[in-house]
């Protein structure tokens with residue numbers, strides 16, 4: 001079974017990167033500890049947190065990974081290593097804003113007016129998030145992200 005995460009409110013950038021790599025990661029900038037624990041129990045999520053008190057008080061209820069570094073890239077490396085994640089398999093398969101798996105757009109004519117013309121002309125595949133409607137496509141930002149992941153995996 002795929003590992004699922006719940007990132008605490010201090011780990012927004014980590015959550016975004018995990019979603020980018022396709023991992024099911026819940027994150028809410030403001031959520032109570034009770035809710036976070038309850039939701040994690042419900043879905044069997046691993047709680048990623050910088051809050052040692054949260055871990056101490058709930059360690060019998062859910063699985064935790066206590067994250068020490070403040071640098072998001074260090075955090076990503078820790079999570080990848082700890083759970084032996086493959087950062088490539090599901091790369092760019094999930095909406096970074098709402099965590100939903102994105103769906104390929106079969107008829108790209110339908111999004112012609114929704115994306116910048118350079119993107120429409122230069123990309124062959126487009127995806128839409130079924131939750132927020134955002135459209136994703138292969139572009140230069142993907143190259144940067146791939147390079148960053150390669151760098152992180154080498155260290």
Ligand SMILES: [Zn+2]
Pocket residue numbers: 095096097098099100129130131132133134
């Ligand atoms: Zn979305």
